[in-house]
Every structure is written in C-alpha cells, then in structure tokens.
Amino acid sequence: xxxxxxxxxxxLGWSLGANHAANEFGTxxxxxxxxxxxxxxxxxxxxxxxxxxxxxxxxxxxxxxGAVNALGGSFMVALAAGLSVFWMTKVGLPVSVSQAVVGxxxxxxxxxxxxxxxxxxxxxxxxxxxxxxxxGGIAALLFAGTRRYLAGHEVHILERDVTVRAGFLVMGxxxxxxxxxxxxxxxxxxxxxxxxxxxxxxxxxxxxxxxxGLFLVGGVAIALxxxxxxxRVMMTVGKELFKLSPVTGLIVVAAQxxxxxxxxxxxxxDWLVTHNLPPIPLVPVSSSQAVxxxxxxxxxxxxxxxxxxxxxxxxxxxxxxxxxxxxxxxFFGLFFLQNVFTLTVxxxxxxxxxxxxxxxVVSQGVPADKLEALxxxxxxxxxxxxxxxxxxxxxxxxxxRLTLAAAELRRYEIDPAKIVRLxxxxxxxxxxxxxxxxxxxxxxxxxxxxxxxxxxxxxxxxLPETRRNYIHNRDLETRLRYLEAAFRVNGAEASPE
Amino acid sequence: xxxxxAKTRLLESKIDEYLDHTSEVGLLFLEAIKDYLNGNHxxxxxxxxxxxxxxxxxxxxxxxxxxxxxxxxxxxxxxxDVLGILEHTDGVINTAKMTLMRLSVERPEIPSNLTRGYVExxxxxxxxxxxxxxxxxxxxxxxxxxxxxxxxxGFWEKEADKIAERLRRDIFASDLDLSxxxxxxxxxxxxxxxxxxxxxxxxxxxxxxxxxxx
Numbered sequence: 001x002x003x004x005x006x007x008x009x010x011x012l013g014w015s016l017g018a019n020h021a022a023n024e025f026g027t028x029x030x031x032x033x034x035x036x037x038x039x040x041x042x043x044x045x046x047x048x049x050x051x052x053x054x055x056x057x058x059x060x061x062x063x064x065x066g067a068v069n070a071l072g073g074s075f076m077v078a079l080a081a082g083l084s085v086f087w088m089t090k091v092g093l094p095v096s097v098s099q100a101v102v103g104x105x106x107x108x109x110x111x112x113x114x115x116x117x118x119x120x121x122x123x124x125x126x127x128x129x130x131x132x133x134x135x136g137g138i139a140a141l142l143f144a145g146t147r148r149y150l151a152g153h154e155v156h157i158l159e160r161d162v163t164v165r166a167g168f169l170v171m172g173x174x175x176x177x178x179x180x181x182x183x184x185x186x187x188x189x190x191x192x193x194x195x196x197x198x199x200x201x202x203x204x205x206x207x208x209x210x211x212x213g214l215f216l217v218g219g220v221a222i223a224l225x226x227x228x229x230x231x232r233v234m235m236t237v238g239k240e241l242f243k244l245s246p247v248t249g250l251i252v253v254a255a256q257x258x259x260x261x262x263x264x265x266x267x268x269x270d271w272l273v274t275h276n277l278p279p280i281p282l283v284p285v286s287s288s289q290a291v292x293x294x295x296x297x298x299x300x301x302x303x304x305x306x307x308x309x310x311x312x313x314x315x316x317x318x319x320x321x322x323x324x325x326x327x328x329x330x331f332f333g334l335f336f337l338q339n340v341f342t343l344t345v346x347x348x349x350x351x352x353x354x355x356x357x358x359x360x361v362v363s364q365g366v367p368a369d370k371l372e373a374l375x376x377x378x379x380x381x382x383x384x385x386x387x388x389x390x391x392x393x394x395x396x397x398x399x400x401r402l403t404l405a406a407a408e409l410r411r412y413e414i415d416p417a418k419i420v421r422l423x424x425x426x427x428x429x430x431x432x433x434x435x436x437x438x439x440x441x442x443x444x445x446x447x448x449x450x451x452x453x454x455x456x457x458x459x460x461x462x463l464p465e466t467r468r469n470y471i472h473n474r475d476l477e478t479r480l481r482y483l484e485a486a487f488r489v490n491g492a493e494a495s496p497e
Numbered sequence: 498x499x500x501x502x503a504k505t506r507l508l509e510s511k512i513d514e515y516l517d518h519t520s521e522v523g524l525l526f527l528e529a530i531k532d533y534l535n536g537n538h539x540x541x542x543x544x545x546x547x548x549x550x551x552x553x554x555x556x557x558x559x560x561x562x563x564x565x566x567x568x569x570x571x572x573x574x575x576x577x578d579v580l581g582i583l584e585h586t587d588g589v590i591n592t593a594k595m596t597l598m599r600l601s602v603e604r605p606e607i608p609s610n611l612t613r614g615y616v617e618x619x620x621x622x623x624x625x626x627x628x629x630x631x632x633x634x635x636x637x638x639x640x641x642x643x644x645x646x647x648x649x650x651g652f653w654e655k656e657a658d659k660i661a662e663r664l665r666r667d668i669f670a671s672d673l674d675l676s677x678x679x680x681x682x683x684x685x686x687x688x689x690x691x692x693x694x695x696x697x698x699x700x701x702x703x704x705x706x707x708x709x710x711x
Contacts, residue, residue: 032573154638247711
C-alpha cells in the first residue's frame, strides 16, 4: 500500500523537477550558454546528491505535508499539488511547488474540518509580492555593478564567455543541490515514519539509512522531471518574458541565490544574532518567484522596454492559480478517496473542554461562566468546535483562540520503548532525563505534555521572546515537535473520561 | 582558472593573428602600390606574393576560428556577428590581393601627374583598414572605443571617395585615349574599394558593439 501511496509523491517530485529546474538552469539554457542535455545532467546529479546527503535532517524530515495525519490524505494532497504544478509546467509557467502543497493541505483542512494556519496563507500572498521585489532590486543592483565593472575592465569576449559559462555551471550545480536538499522532504517526507527503520552500508563503506533510500527515490523523481520535461519553463524564464543576454542571465541566477541566502537562510540569521548584529528579517521566499522578479528587475534596469507584459501577467496569474487549483483538486479528490475508495484520508482530531483544559483557559482569562455550557462535550473536529465557540455569546476572538488551542485532544503516551529509540543527538542530557522521568505517563493535550516537560527541566521552557532568544526558542519548538511526533498515539485521541 | 582559459587563449591568439594579417596586408598594399608607381617591379611582385601568402594563411585561420566557434558552441549570442565580421574582413584582404594581382597582370601605364593621387588613394584605404583592425580588436576586448574607430574608418573612406572622384575627373579630362582612360579609371575604383570594404565591416562592427553591451 505504501508503494501505491508513494506514486503520488513520485509524481509530485517529477513535477517539481520539471518546473523548478528552470530556476537553476533556465537562463543558461535559454541563452544557449549551456546545452539542455548538459544542464539536465548536472541538475539531475546534484538534485539526487542534495536529496540523499542533505535532505534527511532528523527533525524536519516530515516536510510541509507532515501536517496531514493519514497517508491517504498525504497521497491526495501530493497528487493535487503535483497535478497543479504539472499543468503549469505544461503551459511553461514557473510556479512554487511548496505553495501548491500548502494549497493542497488547505483543501485537506477544509475537507476534514481542521484548522488552517492563517499565517501560511499570508506567507503565500506576501511571497508573491515581497520575493520578486527583493530579487528584482538585487538583480538591478548587480546589473548596474556588472555594467560598471565591464566598462572599466577590458575582458575578451571569449574569456567573458568562458567565465559566464563556468558561473552558470557552478551556480546551477549549487542551486540543484539546494533544490534536492530543500524540497525532497516535501515530496517523500511524510513516508519516513512509514518505512521500516534500519540502515545498510553502500558498497560496504557508506552508511545508508532506509530514510535515505526514500530520499533517493524522491531525488530520482525530481531528477527525472528535470531531464524529461523542464525545457519549456526554462524558455519562459530565460527568453519569453524578456530576452536575456548570457551575462544578465547569470545575474538572474545570482540574484535568486542571494535572495534565498539573505532572506531565507536561518544559519545566516543565527550567525548575525550570535554576533550581536541586527538580523535580516526572514521572509517567505520562493525560487520561482525570485527568478521572475530578477528578470523583471534587469529588464527595468535596462529601461523597461521589451518586457512582454502578457507573459508576466500569465506567470503571476499562475502563482495565484496554483495553490487554488491544488486546494480544489485536493478537496474533491479526498471526497472520492474517502467515499468511493473508502480510504482513510485523515485521523480525526476531536476537541473537548476537559477539566484541565477548562482550568487552563480560565486561568488565562477566558470567562468560566461562558464556557461551562460547552465543558465536557465532544466535538468531531476544529470546525464544529469553532462554530460552537462562536455561537457562545460573550466570548472574544482571543478567548476562542485560547480555547481552541487548549481543547485540542491529542493522546501522548511516554512509552519507555519509544524513549530508547529517540535521536539522542538532538536533545541535551537534562532534556532526556526529563523525558525519562515522565515514563509511563500519558497526556490528552499537547500543552499538558509541554507543561510536564517544563516541570521536569527548565531546559524545556521557552525563553522570553527577544531577538537573542530567537534561536533557542526556534530550536526548542523543533525538538518539541519531534518529541510529540514520537509519542503521539494515533487514533487514540478520544480517550479522556 | 588558467586551465579554464587555456583553450580560449589559443583561439584568441588565432583571431589576433588573423587581424595582424589584415593589418599587414593593408600596409603591404600601400607599399606595393608605391613600388609599382615608382617602377620597382621586383619589389612590387615580392610584396604582392607576400599579400597572397597572407591571404591564404588568413583564410585557414579564419576557417579554423569559425569551426571552433561552432564546434564548441562558443559566444552563442554574438557568434553570428563575429563570424560576419571575420568573413567580411576577409573581403578587405581579398580586395587588396585582387587589385595587386590585376596590376601585376594588366600593368597599366599611369601618367606621372596622377601617381600622387593613386598613392593618396591607397594610403587612405590602408588607414581605413588599420582603423578597422583596431576597432575589431576593441570589439573583442570589450573596450568602449569601438565607435571611435568606426568613426575613423568612415572618415578615411570619405577622404578616399573624394580623391577617387578627383582622380577620375583628372583622368577623363586628359588627352589620353578613351580605352586608357577607362583602364586607369577602373584602377581608381579598384584601389578605392579597399576603404569601401573596410567601411562595410565597420558598419557591422558598430551594430555588433551595441548588441555586445550587456
């Protein structure tokens, strides 16, 4: 069955490769500086390397699709995202795969009545504007700098050719490596918990885990997409929107890389914070949108003539359409999967204002008398519970938010057998000690588990939200999520009395 | 990095050698015309032979450069322009070679009062060729001076036209036989073609230089 589910992930990977290769090699191929075959080969090799060597981080392997809590649901979300990206690729438009995945998840949320994280929606819409503007600005600056440099330095036309070509190959290879490393989790990440753990040695030398095997499958899928179907989008990026010269094509790739590095790089931000420097704000960025922004930036820096606004309008329309299509396909597809093929597409997350939840929200200032009518009642999902809260007179939006967070039922059992299997490198000795002292306990709410951990060790506590504490809190959140995924008892959320 | 540029440098040197030939042909052309007009026929034949040899070697170099540019898909965005410039530069060399060959075969008798005009005409053609070569070098090296050289080529071509017109008027106003007038007039045209050819290449060069800007 896992193999069947994996087909949609492979399809998503293929679509991703076909669409995103243009971000790394589109301008190189369209300006004829690198042959398509060369570009596809380098891209495919480095995508697979990135996927296998850097794609499998311990805690982040679930990817965005980790929010979907049943493999049937993940299958449909991946298929929906893959289909929407495939369609856009077929018409030659560069779009964001992660936005398609988020669109698919929103379709799943709507279908299952789960809550949708509004911030992810805001992030998508802001990315459409912020990312191209940043990339366009950087590209225009790089263009002006390059032009000034070339005006003051005599570079033979053939040497310039060789330099630009080498630049395309090196940056394309780096970009392809990052493409594999950053995106493979979105493609196959949700299957990691479903494959049997274990590792082997490749050629008797290199350790190779089963998760890495899965990432290899994802990487190969992306590589196949690059090799078989990526030329069309490449031409749109490098030629149809605005005819780029080889030098400006390289500037586009550099500007895109700079945007991803400056505005999406947590290591860079961490480095700045630890050196008491003002951090660059992390904004959601997409390489596809950065590339288009960079092309337009250069076109404007060259006077704004010859931009094909019709193509630009089609591209930006595709950005908006992609998550919408993925959401709609996901929603209706899930309906079919569940009702026609009787597949499990989600594990219901019920809500109940249990006694501890009641006490918690009341201590947080939610009026007790308003909630009493709902206390003890079981709601099938977030949508029903939210509707009931909204129908309750006298509850402010903040009260609704606090109650929703406190009443979500998720069962956790701290099974000593699972403690043994934890990745100890991720946790500090005191954190592990705290988990061990909670052995054989169980919890019905996520916040209960978190509170229990804090009681055992202050190393499980969040620090006040200041700039300096940002890294600590972010890492702690990652560890907590890892722990919650490890001890969650699926299908047993409905246990409390 | 040195390895990266090794092959490129070899190709660059071939292009440079080809341009050296073009420049040398221009200079030899002028000296050969002077020799002919001064009656130094042995010297003239020796220079003519030298021009023929340079033309042959230049052809080989040009073909090799063109083959390499195509085979290794170098400078895809400017390849057409570069090939056009190199091929039309060959026209300058060919014109010089053919003019000297016809002088050698037809041996026109040029009246002494006209020799100065012929020398000036050949000199302006030679200057136009020299400026053209410098312009092409500047184009390859990305120097911003291409338009200056293009302008100078145009200047010498116009000067050559003026001399050519004056010479033809003088020839046809003289008491010479019509057949001789026609013969001498034809050589004025042939020698003047050198600067015309140079100007044609420089026009291409001007457009290519604009296209070469990033």
